Each structure stands twice: as structure tokens, then as C-alpha cells.
Amino acid sequence: MKELADQICSDYRGTEPILIGVLNGVVFFIADLARQMTIPTKMDFVRAASYGSGMTSSGTVRLTKDVEIPIRGKPVILVEDIVDTGLTLAHIVEILERKGPESIRICAFIDKLERREITVPVDYCGFQIEEGFIVGYGLDHDEKYRHLPDIYILR
Numbered sequence: 015m016k017e018l019a020d021q022i023c024s025d026y027r028g029t030e031p032i033l034i035g036v037l038n039g040v041v042f043f044i045a046d047l048a049r050q051m052t053i054p055t056k057m058d059f060v061r062a063a064s065y066g067s068g069m070t071s072s073g074t075v076r077l078t079k080d081v082e083i084p085i086r087g088k089p090v091i092l093v094e095d096i097v098d099t100g101l102t103l104a105h106i107v108e109i110l111e112r113k114g115p116e117s118i119r120i121c122a123f124i125d126k127l128e129r130r131e132i133t134v135p136v137d138y139c140g141f142q143i144e145e146g147f148i149v150g151y152g153l154d155h156d157e158k159y160r161h162l163p164d165i166y167i168l169r
């Protein structure tokens with residue numbers, strides 16, 4: 015976490031990026047990340063309609079909470095728990111780009127590679143995995159297991 019935060023801080027030195035977390039799964043990660051950062055940041059959140067009770071994406075993504083901090087002309091770092099097909103992030107980036115930020119980069123706790131359907135540039139990531147369904151540390155399955163302090167593979 016410290017290395018990730020240091021990398022972001024060195025890239026954004028002299029600026030005040032807005033961290034935009036994608037609720038709900040991101041809460042533990044963004045809290046840990048932001049606390050390790052040594053440059054000033056602002057924080058806001060968006061929420062996209064989630065997977066529901068299944069283990070695969072429906073392919074439809076809907077924003078149910080938008081950002082409230084003005085992001086026009088500002089550097090934005092979109093912070094996500096896990097990138098799977100990439101559809102959620104691609105959709106959110108498109109919506110945020112319409113608001114005219116100076117830049118948008120993506121920071122994901124986990125970059126899950128196997129099922130990627132759309133290319134999304136994950137600029138910063140905690141770690142990469144090929145496959146598997148991960149729970150804990152904010153990540154859920156049907157709203158369960160979010161509270162677990164560590165991450166687990168659901169079988």
C-alpha cells in the first residue's frame with residue numbers, strides 16, 4: 015500500500031488530485047490508500063449498480079450516485095476495488111470525462127485479467143490476478159464478507 019501511495023504521490027507532486035472511489039467495495043482500500051498519501055487530496059464517490067447476487071457481470075452499468083465535488087480542470091484518480099470485465103470502469107470514465115477533468119487515471123486494488131472485455135488503462139494497481147472471485151477487505155458476494163479484514167478466494 016505504501017509503495018502504491020508513494021508512486022501516486024510522486025506522479026502528482028505539486029497538485030491536489032481528487033480521489034473518486036467506486037462504492038461500495040472500495041471503502042477499505044481508499045481509506046488505507048488515502049491515509050498513506052503525503053500530498054493533499056480530495057475525496058468523493060460514485061456508485062454503480064452492482065453485480066447483485068451473481069458472480070458474473072450483467073454487462074449493464076448504471077450510476078446510482080454521481081460525484082458532488084466539481085472536477086472540471088482537476089486531476090482525477092478513479093479508485094476501484096477490482097477491475098473484472100472493465101465495463102463498469104469504462105462507463106464511469108465516460109461519464110466523468112463529460113465533466114471536463116484535467117485528467118483521469120485509474121487505481122485498482124485488484125486487476126483481474128481473465129475476463130476483460132474492454133481495454134481500460136489501469137495506471138496503478140495493488141496486485142494482478144488471472145481469475146477467481148475475491149471477497150473480504152470491502153469486496154462482497156451478495157453483500158456478504160465485506161467486513162473481513164483480509165482477502166479470500168470464494169469457492
Ligand code: IMP
Nearest residue numbers: 071097098099100101102147148153154
Ligand atoms: P467489471 O465491470 O466486470 O469490471 O466489474 C467490476 C465490479 O464487479 C467490481 O467493482 C466489483 O463490484 C464486482 N466484482 C468483480 N469481480 C469481483 C470479485 O472477484 N469479487 C467481488 N466483486 C467483484
